[in-house]
Amino acid sequence: MVSDDSEAMPSAVKILIAGGFGAGKTTMVAAVSEIAPLSTEELLTEAGIGVDDLAGIENKLTTTVALDFGRITLNDRAILYLFGTPGQGRFWFMWDELAFGAIGAVVLADTRRLETCFPSIDFFEKRDVPFVIAVNCFEGAARYEMAEVREALDVGEDVPIALCDARDRESAKEVLVTLVEYVLSKQTLARATM
């Protein structure tokens, strides 16, 4: 039996941690997860065939994409999963399942390579998944004003942008709080105008 409202079972919710390769996604998951981040694989099977970007993958059946994720037990009724999304563009077809059930997303931006988070931003904008930008303050990276980052990323005025250190639990927590507050405010607004 699969139910959507079984009273005996907790609910699972999901937040996605996106960003380019090396932006600190798994680091952020590790900073707040109650378990050491787990890694699982999805096989590229027929689900991926027909996706243009798969051209060049020689053996589709043996290609896998790794997903790193962590867990936060919120209370006895709800469990939050944090999924680091695969950075490579050829795994876009997986994002629909990843986005299913996601309440929102954190896009980790590395100011040394801001363009690497453009695909994530595009995806979440198109799917109406609420997201915040977290600028991971790497050592040695030039510091930018928030306004400069906002302009460079071309995101709406309402999208929160926060500076963070993805290694730091308190800092990563603040980013999550910012995201969930943003999601709640959007929902409240949507309900008020319904």
Add this chain to the structure above:
Amino acid sequence: MIASRDNWVDDEAGPLVRPYAMTRGRTRPANRDLNMITLVVAAKDDVDTVTLDADYVAILELCRHPLSIAELAARLDVPIVVVKVLVSDLIELREVIARNPSRDVRVPDMKLLQAVLDGVRRL
């Protein structure tokens, strides 16, 4: 993509098992609603280790408390799709109860969102 845990295979089989061998060739679960964060919990207190295949038993033993499909896949070191097929079987066998995430993400449950906010603030 390859099970490396010794308890999944006997010695003669060697250390490697093709993932779809575990699903008897099936590449899709009968139950299409299963998601990577579908929560799964064993329906019974005791696991029937005699009649059930080892792969099912391994899942049931992990599911004494609710666990997501993704966690099962990671803990068993098999792809998510393999766990979906096996959990789908276990649902039909009434060995597990599964709960899917809220179907409509556009209209999240406000109470759930508030619980998420309270939870992350407590971190």
